[in-house]
Amino acid sequence: MNEHSFFFTAMIYLAAAVVCVxxxxxxxxxxxxxxxxxxxxxxxxxxxxxxAEGQDILHFAEFGVVMMLFLIGIELEPSLLWKLRAPIVGLxxxxxxxxxxxxxxxxxxxxxxxxxxxxxxxxxxxxxTAIVLQILKEKGWMPSAAGQSAFSVLLFQDIAxxxxxxxxxxxxxxxxxxxxxxxxFRDGLSGWMQTLMVFGAVITIILAxxxxxxxxxxxxxxxxxxxxxxxxxLLLVVGxxxxxxxxxxxxxxxxxxxxxxxxxxxxxxxxxxxxxxFKGLLLGLFFIAVGASIDFHLILSQPLVMLGLxxxxxxxxxxxxxxxxxxxxxxxxxxxxxxxSLSQVGEFAFVLLSFTRQxxxxxxxxxxxxxxxxxxxxxxxxLVILLYEKLLQPxxxxxxxxxxxxxxxxxxxxxxxxxxxxxxxxxxRFLLANGVPTTILDxxxxxxxxxxxxxxxxxxxxxxxxxxxHAAGAAEAKIIIIATDTIDQTTEIxxxxxxxxxxxxxxxxxxxxxxxxxxxxxxxxxxxRESLDTSLRMGADALHMLGFRAYNARRAASTFRQHDEKALxxxxxxxxxxxxYLNTFKERIEEMSTLIQTDKVKPWNDEILSWDExxxxxxxxxxxxxxxxxxxxxxxxxxxxxxxT
Amino acid sequence: MAxxxxxxxxxxxxxxxxxxxxxxxxxxxxxxTLHDLYEVYPDLNVDAxxxxxxxxxxxxxxxxxxxxxxxxPAIIKQWQDLVLEHGWAYGHxxxxxxxxxxxxxxxxxxxxxxxxxxxHHGYTIHDFLLPFRQTARLCNMEYLPPFVxxxxxxxxxxxxxxxxxxxxxxxxxxxxxxxxxxxxxxxxYLNDLIAQTSDSx
Numbered sequence: 001m002n003e004h005s006f007f008f009t010a011m012i013y014l015a016a017a018v019v020c021v022x023x024x025x026x027x028x029x030x031x032x033x034x035x036x037x038x039x040x041x042x043x044x045x046x047x048x049x050x051x052a053e054g055q056d057i058l059h060f061a062e063f064g065v066v067m068m069l070f071l072i073g074i075e076l077e078p079s080l081l082w083k084l085r086a087p088i089v090g091l092x093x094x095x096x097x098x099x100x101x102x103x104x105x106x107x108x109x110x111x112x113x114x115x116x117x118x119x120x121x122x123x124x125x126x127x128x129t130a131i132v133l134q135i136l137k138e139k140g141w142m143p144s145a146a147g148q149s150a151f152s153v154l155l156f157q158d159i160a161x162x163x164x165x166x167x168x169x170x171x172x173x174x175x176x177x178x179x180x181x182x183x184x185f186r187d188g189l190s191g192w193m194q195t196l197m198v199f200g201a202v203i204t205i206i207l208a209x210x211x212x213x214x215x216x217x218x219x220x221x222x223x224x225x226x227x228x229x230x231x232x233x234l235l236l237v238v239g240x241x242x243x244x245x246x247x248x249x250x251x252x253x254x255x256x257x258x259x260x261x262x263x264x265x266x267x268x269x270x271x272x273x274x275x276x277x278f279k280g281l282l283l284g285l286f287f288i289a290v291g292a293s294i295d296f297h298l299i300l301s302q303p304l305v306m307l308g309l310x311x312x313x314x315x316x317x318x319x320x321x322x323x324x325x326x327x328x329x330x331x332x333x334x335x336x337x338x339x340x341s342l343s344q345v346g347e348f349a350f351v352l353l354s355f356t357r358q359x360x361x362x363x364x365x366x367x368x369x370x371x372x373x374x375x376x377x378x379x380x381x382x383l384v385i386l387l388y389e390k391l392l393q394p395x396x397x398x399x400x401x402x403x404x405x406x407x408x409x410x411x412x413x414x415x416x417x418x419x420x421x422x423x424x425x426x427x428x429r430f431l432l433a434n435g436v437p438t439t440i441l442d443x444x445x446x447x448x449x450x451x452x453x454x455x456x457x458x459x460x461x462x463x464x465x466x467x468x469x470h471a472a473g474a475a476e477a478k479i480i481i482i483a484t485d486t487i488d489q490t491t492e493i494x495x496x497x498x499x500x501x502x503x504x505x506x507x508x509x510x511x512x513x514x515x516x517x518x519x520x521x522x523x524x525x526x527x528x529r530e531s532l533d534t535s536l537r538m539g540a541d542a543l544h545m546l547g548f549r550a551y552n553a554r555r556a557a558s559t560f561r562q563h564d565e566k567a568l569x570x571x572x573x574x575x576x577x578x579x580x581y582l583n584t585f586k587e588r589i590e591e592m593s594t595l596i597q598t599d600k601v602k603p604w605n606d607e608i609l610s611w612d613e614x615x616x617x618x619x620x621x622x623x624x625x626x627x628x629x630x631x632x633x634x635x636x637x638x639x640x641x642x643x644x645t
Numbered sequence: 646m647a648x649x650x651x652x653x654x655x656x657x658x659x660x661x662x663x664x665x666x667x668x669x670x671x672x673x674x675x676x677x678t679l680h681d682l683y684e685v686y687p688d689l690n691v692d693a694x695x696x697x698x699x700x701x702x703x704x705x706x707x708x709x710x711x712x713x714x715x716x717x718p719a720i721i722k723q724w725q726d727l728v729l730e731h732g733w734a735y736g737h738x739x740x741x742x743x744x745x746x747x748x749x750x751x752x753x754x755x756x757x758x759x760x761x762x763x764x765h766h767g768y769t770i771h772d773f774l775l776p777f778r779q780t781a782r783l784c785n786m787e788y789l790p791p792f793v794x795x796x797x798x799x800x801x802x803x804x805x806x807x808x809x810x811x812x813x814x815x816x817x818x819x820x821x822x823x824x825x826x827x828x829x830x831x832x833x834y835l836n837d838l839i840a841q842t843s844d845s846x
Binding site: 616 | 656657683687688754797798799800801802
């Protein structure tokens with residue numbers, strides 16, 4: 001491949017990513033799997049566009065992981081990090097210790113000498129920060145309990161790498177070359193000096209972040225050369241990496257720390273948006289390199305053994321993680337996600353394994369086999385997550401829902417409130433404040449529990465079930481207020497109420513205009529668009545601030561609402577005729593433009609002729625009739641008011 | 646020095662020449678508080694407690710408004726209904742307003758001539774203001790003669806400064822208690838007390 005120019009290689013990488021990632025995303029496989037597939041495709045085993053240099057690229061692309069941790073750090077308030085200290089040390093520490101011990105014992109039992117077994121145990125106890133965090137972020141699972149736990153464990157693993165690197169030379173058989181090539185400042189220093197250096201580096205980052213980087217950022221920002229800021233942001237991350245490598249610490253950990261220190265900086269968002277594309281590119285490159293480095297010849301030479309090893313390894317890791325998750329009180333579905341997501345072996349294993357090969361802890365054959373196992377386990381991770389997402393998670397949410405029986409309802413009130421979300425919440429409080437007893441139904445069990453803790457009686461149950469509505473007193477009630485979260489739930493309830501409880505007046509919340517149309521078609525008379533009143537109140541206040549009289553602004557809003565609702569009704573009637581093709585976006589835009597067209601026809605203030613004396617003045621023949629302002633702005637008048645009151 | 650509260654009501658001030666001018670002219674007059682009801686309560690949700698407190702701080706209460714349908718714009722009625730509570734403003738224990746003075750400052754489209762027996766409107770302004778007069782009496786207040794600007798539909802630009810000046814002088818005279826009870830008793834409009842030369846038409 002030497003004849004290939006740099007640009008040709010870059011083209012291959014970029015093209016593979018551009019083709020594979022969208023396809024993978026479209027198929028619901030996620031971007032990580034897309035990159036891995038791209039790597040496999042262009043790798044030596046399939047197309048052969050790239051060969052041995054895949055390993056070098058892997059090391060280079062690991063910098064993407066450093067950038068990712070910087071970005072995670074910058075999004076993390078120090079206070080949140082402090083809150084996570086228990087899971088980081090407790091959960092993370094236990095995970096590394098137990099996984100190392102168990103995997104070492106298994107390796108030893110399978111015939112490895114004790115030192116090799118221990119090295120393998122430590123190597124395999126780590127998980128892949130790059131893959132896991134990328135997937136969790138992409139799926140939006142980072143804030144979940146499993147996401148937080150996984151993040152804590154990964155963070156601890158990054159710390160744990162440091163002692164591991166210190167222990168590995170001790171495991172090397174006597175006589176083997178212990179030199180790893182990469183010398184650091186720490187070599188040849190006594191133990192306490194090394195510790196001092198580590199602490200010194202950490203404190204340097206914190207102090208520099210506080211007192212040096214911030215003023216520097218301000219300085220660079222003042223130059224107003226956009227790319228210079230980007231350059232400085234990159235320098236920052238690279239600089240931290242160099243410093244950390246010098247003292248023998250993990251660059252990712254340092255970058256994370258640097259990010260946390262800058263989390264409160266006013267340039268946080270600029271830094272984020274500057275680093276983000278580089279991180280994305282490098283991580284993509286990293287995943288491609290992982291895919292390309294999978295040695296299919298080796299795997300295919302003994303497919304069953306390899307597959308068995310990978311699956312057994314992932315299962316062991318997963319079981320240990322889930323056991324710990326149980327101890328740390330994760331709910332079952334979160335615990336499954338936690339265990340599944342961290343079951344692979346991390347990118348750091350590549351470094352550790354090449355180290356074991358150099359120092360002779362493991363023979364070449366075993367080391368390359370283990371490297372393949374690591375790569376395979378990484379490649380399997382998106383698949384395992386996919387399995388969780390498509391098969392296990394939905395089953396879980398369903399079973400969890402159905403395991404909770406609908407609450408028994410022992411009150412009968414004139415009002416039933418279905419849905420206690422943002423809208424229902426205010427309605428419920430308002431009715432309660434006015435002494436109207438209301439039966440509250442909701443499908444969110446957490447919300448119900450929270451309400452119970454607040455001393456508010458609310459019942460868990462699906463309001464679209466006829467028996468539940470009956471139990472809630474729907475036959476005797478006067479009104480049902482439907483403020484559920486989704487339009488599907490809402491229409492279900494509307495249908496049931498119409499069929500079984502025609503005595504109930506329905507007040508229904510709608511989120512969007514299409515939802516409103518759906519409800520109109522169902523014959524609902526009282527539809528309340530979620531944002532309409534708020535928008536108009538804001539609009540009226542804006543008019544007021546511009547100098548319109550308050551009453552004028554209020555009437556304008558009120559008139560506009562009546563007009564808007566009327567126009568919507570007319571549009572709905574039109575819509576019935578051509579409903580079949582109306583779901584397209586273009587049609588919605590057309591609807592909106594029709595609405596806006598009608599807005600222009602009747603300005604409200606032309607309608608209040610009674611307060612307008614112009615016609616009377618005309619009748620009296622006053623030539624000054626034209627001098628009455630017919631615009632609404634009369635800031636001068638308002639100034640009179642303000643200075644007098 | 647008496648304190649004057651002007652309860653101003655105009656639903657569309659942006660379309661009014663005369664009231665905009667009047668307000669502008671009394672701007673900054675000492676002892677005069679302007680309370681713009683439609684601006685403070687655009688939804689007609691009058692805060693009775695706040696209004697009562699405001700009344701207690703003043704000695705003369707004037708309703709300033711166009712003379713819509715021989716009466717006041719809707720918010721004045723709403724204000725009366727909500728603020729003049731039984732037991733506070735009237736009734737055995739309702740003495741909060743006793744000793745204060747109350748009056749109307751109005752603008753009418755028609756001339757003074759049209760507001761006479763046999764005129765276009767058939768009755769005098771004094772007659773039409775009967776509900777206000779009786780309201781003042783019930784609330785133990787003295788009812789002042791109205792300040793009236795007639796013929797606003799025919800009013801020319803050059804007439805405005807005169808009306809405005811009259812209004813300001815009237816307020817200052819009321820504030821400084823320059824009108825004897827006998828003068829007030831006798832006057833048809835407050836305008837008459839200003840200067841012998843005054844002729845609003």
